[in-house]
């Protein structure tokens with residue numbers, strides 16, 4: 280499980296996370312919702328080592344292993360531990376081919392053969408990527424780019440997968456495909472932390488959820504319970520007045 | 521084609537090879553760091569003096585080459601560690617000024633150590649003599665310069681295209697955040713790029729000395745500037761562009777001098793820069809460059 284304890288993070292002039300405590304249980308899908316600027320992306324960037332907290336602790340406890348403190352490790356080390364971040368805005372290697380993007384997803388792996396097998400698996404999962412394997416990632420459509428971003432993250436064989444708005448800009452059908460993929464991953468034992476603007480969809484597939492406001496956790500609990508919470512309904516699900 | 525023109529083409533290829541060797545390292549470093557490395561030309565001088573020292577020690581030619589390449593790589597690593605890495609994350613112009621400072625420091629250190637007096641470069645027996653290729657006479661040095669440059673460019677192509685390190689470099693050049701998120705070792709990749717680019721420049725210094733017979737502490741300035749021009753010509757940050765720019769520049773310079781009356785030959789640099797300005801008016805990204813926003 281992933282555990283954030285009283286995490287404070289500064290960005291630019293002020294703090295963007297004000298003592299956030301949060302748990303992502305192993306093998307579950309946890310949703311993180313909140314308005315624009317609430318600090319969701321900052322939180323994920325902190326987990327993957329791009330931002331550094333100035334207070335608090337960040338622990339990752341993989342199955343059958345000693346817990347590791349992440350907030351002192353380099354992004355590279357964190358990736359090696361199987362904590363993989365599929366970032367906001369896709370962040371593909373736009374000038375490189377689809378195939379190279381996938382290989383880079385597996386950059387920290389040394390098992391060449393298995394990596395090639397995983398590339399083939401991605402092409403089964405997202406056939407359109409197979410058709411475009413030699414095309415520059417920047418020349419893909421928005422939806423195709425999102426698929427590639429997710430496929431690239433999967434190439435790392437994540438144990439904990441952090442996803443920042445993977446459904447953004449996708450047609451509903453395609454968004455559903457992505458959510459189905461996440462549920463399959465969970466069934467395979469991957470732990471997931473999902474940030475979504477689409478709170479309704481996120482809380483529907485999640486096991487539990489957190490609501491972030493102004494860098495603070497204001498609600499948390501089983502997803503089902505959050506869905507029926509009047510405050511969550513009003514602010515994030517567009518129900519009631 | 522007249523023998524004279526062929527002869528000039530050969531000279532242009534030779535000069536273009538030297539420019540390409542320097543330009544490619546310059547471009548490599550730029551593409552990864554968006555850093556204009558003004559000290560890059562001085563690495564050529566470091567290589568030339570390393571060759572001088574290695575030759576004085578005696579030893580086989582491959583040992584001299586190895587020493588030159590190793591000194592270039594080490595000098596590049598030193599520059600990165602001392603002057604570039606501490607400034608990472610600062611505005612682009614800060615890094616630019618830092619490399620200017622490094623350039624001045626290297627040149628003055630060399631002036632103190634070796635004085636400004638040009639030294640004769642002992643051209644090894646191996647590189648002396650000429651070959652008759654049909655109507656053209658090629659010196660051995662020219663052929664070695666051209667062929668070894670092509671070999672090195674081929675090696676670099678393979679490394680950049682197909683190696684794990686090459687992929688990491690291209691990833692870093694393309695998207696820094698994404699590169700970090702997939703676990704690219706940013707520090708090591710940048711260091712390696714500096715070592716590689718500087719080794720190329722140092723090797724060019726060895727060739728430069730062997731071709732023109734003289735070395736001095738400020739010898740890197742002109743080739744460094746020309747390599748910069750070659751990069752801009754070809755498209756900043758594009759490796760293929762750097763090579764293309766280097767060859768175009770070398771050929772243009774030689775043909776300008778060779779085909780116009782001798783009275784004009786002093787104007788070759790003016791010609792080079794005028795041509796560059798004209799080209800950029802029509803192709804602001806150079807011949808093979810892409811606009812920055814497309815690459816991000």
Ligand SMILES: Nc1ncnc2c1ncn2[C@@H]1O[C@H](COP(=O)(O)OP(=O)(O)OP(=O)(O)O)[C@@H](O)[C@H]1O
Nearest residue numbers: 290291292295313314315316317318319320321322
């Ligand atoms: N590069 C930056 N430098 C300084 N402050 C930043 C930076 N990026 C974001 N912030 C600030 O950090 C706060 C949290 O931003 P963050 O991107 O984490 O929010 P978010 O919840 O992901 O929002 P969104 O739903 O719009 O993606 C905001 O107040 C924002 O202004």
Ligand SMILES: [Mg+2]
Nearest residue numbers: 319320321367
């Ligand atoms: Mg965000």
